[in-house]
Amino acid sequence: MGHLLVHIATGPENPTRLALGLRVARMALQAGHEVSVFLAGDAVDVLRPETREAIEGIGIGTAQEHWEVLMTGGASVYASVFSSAARGIHEAPEGVHLVLPERLVELLFESERSVSY
Numbered sequence: 030m031g032h033l034l035v036h037i038a039t040g041p042e043n044p045t046r047l048a049l050g051l052r053v054a055r056m057a058l059q060a061g062h063e064v065s066v067f068l069a070g071d072a073v074d075v076l077r078p079e080t081r082e083a084i085e086g087i088g089i090g091t092a093q094e095h096w097e098v099l100m101t102g103g104a105s106v107y108a109s110v111f112s113s114a115a116r117g118i119h120e121a122p123e124g125v126h127l128v129l130p131e132r133l134v135e136l137l138f139e140s141e142r143s144v145s146y
Contacts, residue, residue, distance in 0.1 A: 032063040034140035036133065040071020041080055047072060048086030050146030051095035058102045065140060066099065067133050068108040072146075076108055076118050076125060100124050107132055 035057075037050040051066070058064045074080045075092055084092035099106060100123075110127040113119070121127045137143055 030060075030062045031141040032065070032139065033057045034065045034067065034136050034143040036067045036069065036143060036145040037072040037075075038068075038070035039146055040074050041084055042071065044084040044092070045086035045089065046146050047075065048084055048089050048092045048095065050144075051075075051092055051099065052086070052089050053144060053146075054104060055095045055098045055102075058099060058104050064099070064104040065136050066104055066106045067136060068106070069112050069130070069133065070109075071112075071116075073108050073112045073116055073118055076113065076122055078122075107136070109133075 035050050035054040037047060039046040041047065054064050054066050068075060081093040081096050106125045107128045108121055108125055109130055113127055
């Protein structure tokens, strides 16, 4: 199977787009692919449980339900440490790695395919 990188920079201001990024990652994971998710910009707000629970994409489910599958299914989830700090997030939830932006560049070259939301 392949390795998919899903880069999400859209935040709660566009809940459908944010949830769609998580859903695509979820579908790839459930299809047996290796999945990496990189959260940057406003998307790091999804690190907050209350934000995940409030985000529901039109016709595609909630961010929380997709998040749970990703976290329990073995997806690698990264968040920009700079984007997070700028939004008052200094600790990541269990299973999420706060990383420098250079990690995104590395992931782009490590993955076979990438998609951005």
